[in-house]
Amino acid sequence: MPTVTMTVNGMERSGNVEGRTLLVEFLREHLGLTGTHVGCDTSQCGACVVHVNGTSVKSCTSLAAQADGAEVTTIEGLANGSDLHPMQEAFREHHGLQCGFCTPGMVMSAVDLANQNSDPSEHEVREWLEGNLCRCTGYHNIVKAVQAGAKAMGGGS
Amino acid sequence: MSANGSGIGASVKRKEDTRFLTGRGRYTDDINLPGQLYGYILRSPVAHADIGGIDTSAAAAAPGVHAIFTGSDMEGVGGIPTGWLIHSKDGEPMVEPGHPALALGKVRYVGDCVAIVVAETREQAKEAANLIDVDYQELPAVASIEAAEAEGAAQVFDEAPGNVCYDWEVGDRAATDAAFDEATHVVSIDVVNNRLIPNAIEPRAAIANYDPATGDYTLYTTSQNPHLIRLLLGAFVLGLPEHKLRIVAPDVGGGFGSKIPHYAEEAILTWTAGQLGRPVKWTCERIDAFKSDTHGRDHISTARLALDADGKFLGLHVSTKANLGAYLSTFATCVPTYLYGILFAGPYTTPAVYCEVKSFFTNTVPVDALRGAGRPEATYLLERLVEKAAVELGMDRVEIRRKNFIREFPYQTPVALQYDQGDYDATLDLALKASDWAGFEARRAESAARGKCRGIGISTFIEACGIAPSAVVGSLGARAGLYESGSVRVHPTGSVSVFTGTHSHGQGHETTFAQIVSDMLGVDFEAVDVVHGDSAKIPFGMGTYGSRSLAVGGTAIYLAVEKVIEKGKKIAAHLLEASVEDIEFENGSFTVAGTDRSKSLGEVALTAYVPHNYPEGLEPGLEETAFYDPLNFTFPAGTHVAEVEVDPETGEVEVVAVTGADDVGRIINPMIVDGQLHGGLAHGIGQALLEECLYQDDGQLQTGSYLDYTMPRAADLPSFNINHNTTLCTHNPLGVKGVGEVGSIGVPPAVINAVIDALRPLGVNDMAMPATSQKVWQAIQQAQG
Numbered sequence: 001m002p003t004v005t006m007t008v009n010g011m012e013r014s015g016n017v018e019g020r021t022l023l024v025e026f027l028r029e030h031l032g033l034t035g036t037h038v039g040c041d042t043s044q045c046g047a048c049v050v051h052v053n054g055t056s057v058k059s060c061t062s063l064a065a066q067a068d069g070a071e072v073t074t075i076e077g078l079a080n081g082s083d084l085h086p087m088q089e090a091f092r093e094h095h096g097l098q099c100g101f102c103t104p105g106m107v108m109s110a111v112d113l114a115n116q117n118s119d120p121s122e123h124e125v126r127e128w129l130e131g132n133l134c135r136c137t138g139y140h141n142i143v144k145a146v147q148a149g150a151k152a153m154g155g156g157s
Numbered sequence: 158m159s160a161n162g163s164g165i166g167a168s169v170k171r172k173e174d175t176r177f178l179t180g181r182g183r184y185t186d187d188i189n190l191p192g193q194l195y196g197y198i199l200r201s202p203v204a205h206a207d208i209g210g211i212d213t214s215a216a217a218a219a220p221g222v223h224a225i226f227t228g229s230d231m232e233g234v235g236g237i238p239t240g241w242l243i244h245s246k247d248g249e250p251m252v253e254p255g256h257p258a259l260a261l262g263k264v265r266y267v268g269d270c271v272a273i274v275v276a277e278t279r280e281q282a283k284e285a286a287n288l289i290d291v292d293y294q295e296l297p298a299v300a301s302i303e304a305a306e307a308e309g310a311a312q313v314f315d316e317a318p319g320n321v322c323y324d325w326e327v328g329d330r331a332a333t334d335a336a337f338d339e340a341t342h343v344v345s346i347d348v349v350n351n352r353l354i355p356n357a358i359e360p361r362a363a364i365a366n367y368d369p370a371t372g373d374y375t376l377y378t379t380s381q382n383p384h385l386i387r388l389l390l391g392a393f394v395l396g397l398p399e400h401k402l403r404i405v406a407p408d409v410g411g412g413f414g415s416k417i418p419h420y421a422e423e424a425i426l427t428w429t430a431g432q433l434g435r436p437v438k439w440t441c442e443r444i445d446a447f448k449s450d451t452h453g454r455d456h457i458s459t460a461r462l463a464l465d466a467d468g469k470f471l472g473l474h475v476s477t478k479a480n481l482g483a484y485l486s487t488f489a490t491c492v493p494t495y496l497y498g499i500l501f502a503g504p505y506t507t508p509a510v511y512c513e514v515k516s517f518f519t520n521t522v523p524v525d526a527l528r529g530a531g532r533p534e535a536t537y538l539l540e541r542l543v544e545k546a547a548v549e550l551g552m553d554r555v556e557i558r559r560k561n562f563i564r565e566f567p568y569q570t571p572v573a574l575q576y577d578q579g580d581y582d583a584t585l586d587l588a589l590k591a592s593d594w595a596g597f598e599a600r601r602a603e604s605a606a607r608g609k610c611r612g613i614g615i616s617t618f619i620e621a622c623g624i625a626p627s628a629v630v631g632s633l634g635a636r637a638g639l640y641e642s643g644s645v646r647v648h649p650t651g652s653v654s655v656f657t658g659t660h661s662h663g664q665g666h667e668t669t670f671a672q673i674v675s676d677m678l679g680v681d682f683e684a685v686d687v688v689h690g691d692s693a694k695i696p697f698g699m700g701t702y703g704s705r706s707l708a709v710g711g712t713a714i715y716l717a718v719e720k721v722i723e724k725g726k727k728i729a730a731h732l733l734e735a736s737v738e739d740i741e742f743e744n745g746s747f748t749v750a751g752t753d754r755s756k757s758l759g760e761v762a763l764t765a766y767v768p769h770n771y772p773e774g775l776e777p778g779l780e781e782t783a784f785y786d787p788l789n790f791t792f793p794a795g796t797h798v799a800e801v802e803v804d805p806e807t808g809e810v811e812v813v814a815v816t817g818a819d820d821v822g823r824i825i826n827p828m829i830v831d832g833q834l835h836g837g838l839a840h841g842i843g844q845a846l847l848e849e850c851l852y853q854d855d856g857q858l859q860t861g862s863y864l865d866y867t868m869p870r871a872a873d874l875p876s877f878n879i880n881h882n883t884t885l886c887t888h889n890p891l892g893v894k895g896v897g898e899v900g901s902i903g904v905p906p907a908v909i910n911a912v913i914d915a916l917r918p919l920g921v922n923d924m925a926m927p928a929t930s931q932k933v934w935q936a937i938q939q940a941q942g
């Protein structure tokens with residue numbers, strides 16, 4: 001089995017994986033980082049979004065081998081110690097989560113948007129979240145949270 | 158009750174959020190047990206077949222495989238039970254066929270469980286399952302109500318002729334017929350309530366363990382009601398006593414009704430773990446969730462409304478056919494009956510109401526509760542019919558509703574319910590104002606100038622939540638009580654653990670319940686934690702559904718806190734050398750009335766656990782449990798207004814505004830309440846415009862993935878305009894009613910009424926859900942001839 005090595009949340013991690021092992025399986029099952037979720041098998045729900053080299057990626061559709069040598073950030077790596085990341089803080093402040101299952105993917109996806117656009121309009125946020133399903137919130141508060149989080153980030157993570 | 162910064166009425170930020178936001182939630186699939194094996198459930202690819210034989214030899218020899226079990230292995234195990242016995246019009250009990258956890262001799266829907274393969278890894282289990290050779294001898298299938306009731310239709314069960322499970326009724330038929338005899342106008346409507354797939358974003362999962370040394374079983378499962386699962390799985394399926402069966406529903410990623418039922422997989426996993434003496438884990442893939450999570454709704458109805466010359470409702474007659482799917486799921490039978498037929502008075506004074514419901518078995522996934530469960534179906538029918546009546550009689554659609562509102566409370570409906578309180582005019586007025594109903598024609602003209610058809614729709618509705626006195630539901634066929642337990646443990650140093658039998662899977666109970674307790678006890682919000690979801694920790698519980706958690710579970714907690722205070726008064730009286738009657742409790746202090754002599758709750762708690770100086774005869778400790786059996790349903794009510802813009806060229810419907818004016822009783826946490834409303838509205842708009850579960854005639858699921866089943870996405874929805882007018886529930890001490898289902902109950906008819914309003918100038922007078930662009934475009938083409 002090939003070995004993959006990547007920097008996950010700032011730490012170098014390696015593992016032996018099969019060629020077909022998905023990045024999300026590597027994160028959840030090999031590294032025990034269960035904050036990244038799996039909600040579907042057709043790349044539709046976005047519960048699995050992580051950052052690979054700074055951009056959001058659906059970890060259910062990329063192979064672990066593809067991330068060999070990459071910088072990977074998962075939801076576990078976003079906060080600075082016990083200080084929540086501004087996007088996490090915004091989700092909390094605006095009640096942008098209920099059951100929390102879509103949340104890691106939503107937050108990671110939102111951070112990527114905010115990195116590109118520090119003041120997204122409601123319309124831009126709604127369009128950006130095309131690949132993230134939430135069944136609980138009706139998106140209303142997620143949209144508010146993403147806008148506030150993007151502002152708080154001030155154009156950088 | 159004092160209003161403090163984190164008490165009742167404050168939008169406190171949620172306790173649960175930090176763990177969810179940092180990836181530290183603990184959902185079932187996040188749990189791994191030492192030595193665990195993985196189970197894969199082989200499902201039927203055909204809708205109806207005799208199983209001629211199952212050859213597992215190749216699979217058993219595959220790498221990593223530990224065991225394979227099929228229906229015959231589990232033959233001695235009880236079937237999956239159903240929770241509610243319905244009686245037909247003629248007094249006969251419903252037909253209640255067996256439901257083996259693993260199919261025995263026959264499969265009855267695509268997705269039916271056929272075998273479990275247990276292997277070292279997930280992949281090995283799945284690959285081995287592909288090697289199982291099942292001899293399916295296909296039979297004709299019935300995949301819809303129409304097919305099930307057709308002459309000569311295939312039989313899902315031999316014991317259910319015509320595929321009928323029951324033929325039920327509620328209300329006074331003769332009185333209703335008499336009302337129609339007197340009527341000046343009769344308006345009728347045919348509606349279909351589309352079949353939906355719940356699609357909580359967390360797929361179901363379970364991990365079962367058996368400890369041969371103690372005989373203890375543990376099942377972690379994605380459930381809304383762990384104690385109910387313990388009852389059904391233990392007492393009915395596996396024959397295990399409660400003290401040997403622990404059910405844990407940890408963090409659960411949404412339920413919406415689909416995680417109420419006791420599923421076959423829970424029984425299969427637990428039994429398999431017992432056979433192997435090792436933990437077995439199973440996680441449903443989304444593709445299997447589509448064909449194995451219970452589905453929702455699926456009604457065909459025809460209804461007539463009798464009116465006098467002034468538009469007063471005289472009588473309502475409803476005939477409904479409901480699809481129950483291939484087996485009777487836990488609450489399947491009561492959803493289209495006692496959660497549906499008894500809603501037909503709505504907010505109106507209609508003196509005579511009659512509803513009959515015939516429910517059918519089909520070769521489809523079992524149908525059970527889905528957000529609203531029965532009440533959205535009733536509300537949709539009623540509000541479409543009332544709207545149609547206004548149009549046919551040439552009346553204003555707001556005035557026809559107002560003319561018929563109930564204004565005297567308590568109000569006894571002709572279909573069994575007694576409404577305790579409400580103010581339907583107030584929510585209507587609020588909604589009209591907040592939606593700028595009066596300014597609509599100007600907006601319509603503005604849209605028309607851009608070539609768009611704009612429409613506005615309204616629905617005024619009630620719901621019945623917090624079901625219901627146990628004795629009442631028992632007399633109607635429920636096989637369980639519907640009370641709730643709450644325990645409050647004040648620790649020696651004054652912090653508090655609260656134990657509730659309800660389950661939070663997004664609703665924020667850990668916050669709301671802590672607010673109530675912190676407020677009542679005068680304890681810091683941070684010093685109160687709420688524990689739920691584990692049958693080993695919580696005395697008992699019926700779980701979370703039907704917007705019951707606060708009204709029933711919250712009340713149990715309230716009563717437990719009152720008991721704590723009562724006991725605390727005895728301890729304080731002793732310490733203060735006063736009589737118990739003179740002790741008052743406020744803001745965390747026990748005070749001798751009229752003096753400044755007091756003891757804090759912390760001092761009293763410490764004394765309770767270090768009882769050196771203590772009242773004679775009083776038990777040490779400061780912990781109380783209350784079981785609360787509700788006195789009545791609660792009746793949230795409201796008005797929803799939807800405004801849509803239709804592109805007549807493409808048929809595309811855009812929801813441009815949604816306004817809710819809701820009376821959900823006392824609000825503990827406004828932020829959470831509004832969030833619940835948003836979620837319900839999105840679900841309701843999804844039903845109205847996007848979502849539809851379709852089967853082919855042969856019982857193959859056509860909408861079996863997110864590529865075929867349209868979930869509402871952020872760009873499909875507007876922001877919501879939420880407003881409140883509160884009347885308090887009169888029969889629980891907090892005055893609370895319930896909020897989780899409001900949106901999905903109230904909004905679908907408002908959306909469809911708006912779509913029809915938009916299209917009426919083009920000659921379109923009817924529209925079925927979901928109003929997809931294709932359907933709307935076709936309707937326009939047809940109307941234009």
Ligand code: FES
Pocket residue numbers: 037038039040041042043044045046047048049058059060061
């Ligand atoms: S798990 Fe659904 S998109 Fe990745």
Ligand code: FES
Pocket residue numbers: 096097098099100101102103133134135136137358410411663
């Ligand atoms: S918060 Fe539950 S799916 Fe989004």
